[in-house]
Amino acid sequence: MIISKLKEALICFKAGRVTLPYPFQPHEPEGDFRGQLVVDVEKCVGCGGCAEVCPPRCIEISDPSHDKRVIEFFLERCTYCARCVEVCPEDAITASKEYETATNDRNDMHIRVEVFMSTCRRCGRCYEPPTPLDRLTVTGFRPPVGEEQP
Template sequence: MGRLKLISKAISIGKVTEKYPFAPIEVPEDYRGKPVINEEKCIGCGACANACPPQAIQVYDDLERGVRIVHLFLGRCIFCARCQDVCPVGAIKLTKEFELATPNQDDLHQIVELKLARCSKCGKPFDTYRHLIHVAENVPPWERGSLLLCPECRREKTSEWRLWGCKR
């Protein structure tokens, strides 16, 4: 008798399954899917890599080519959206895309390359032009010249100022 009750209840409820993958599925508005880096907006600051718990985003410099590389590997991503939350220019966004299976592992990588600026004193590459421009917007005009110095040369310059008793 218990089986008849179960069958009658199932008939009264009707179908509860989705037609996916044969019909598109609607994802919720705040769904956290595949992250994508906007190459035009990215300044190469590395905030996303610092915030990424599984280290799915790596930021490193190729000094021979003079570029900073921002490398996103979706195979490690846990879709936590921390990268999106910390990006100061909104260059990384999580999409609603969730079908990430692929026969080609190269499809799981996104690489952004940004040109590095060279120190005006020693010529060593140290930061991206885009990041320096972004930082310059929040620095007083009399200190913007020091932005074109690498950290080592900036440290030397600050030490010289202190030697002469200047406050900058």
């Protein structure tokens, strides 16, 4: 018993120091590390694919009006699985190397994206206008909420 413990101690002494000096020195994560999400609001087209695949349902989609879609990320529930990163067709979401996410303000973990949408005249569902010029056309053409399309 004592001999095995001494052997164990010898092995530990030989190994030297194996713990990292973090947090006294900065620690750079590995290349494929999945840290806090960053969303490029300019790239998002409001497809909702990220919300579909998010296991803890921390991405919520709402359509407050017929020309606006809101995508909200409540990252305090994020498990850093990166499913949303994989499925986003526009590469609008990236997993950064940031891991120091502790905060006393929940708003620090909240990302809100507002996307201007077109509405299909047949089914009424939203879609992203193909170009900025199309968006202008749609805005000028569209009647106020609740009125019939001409």
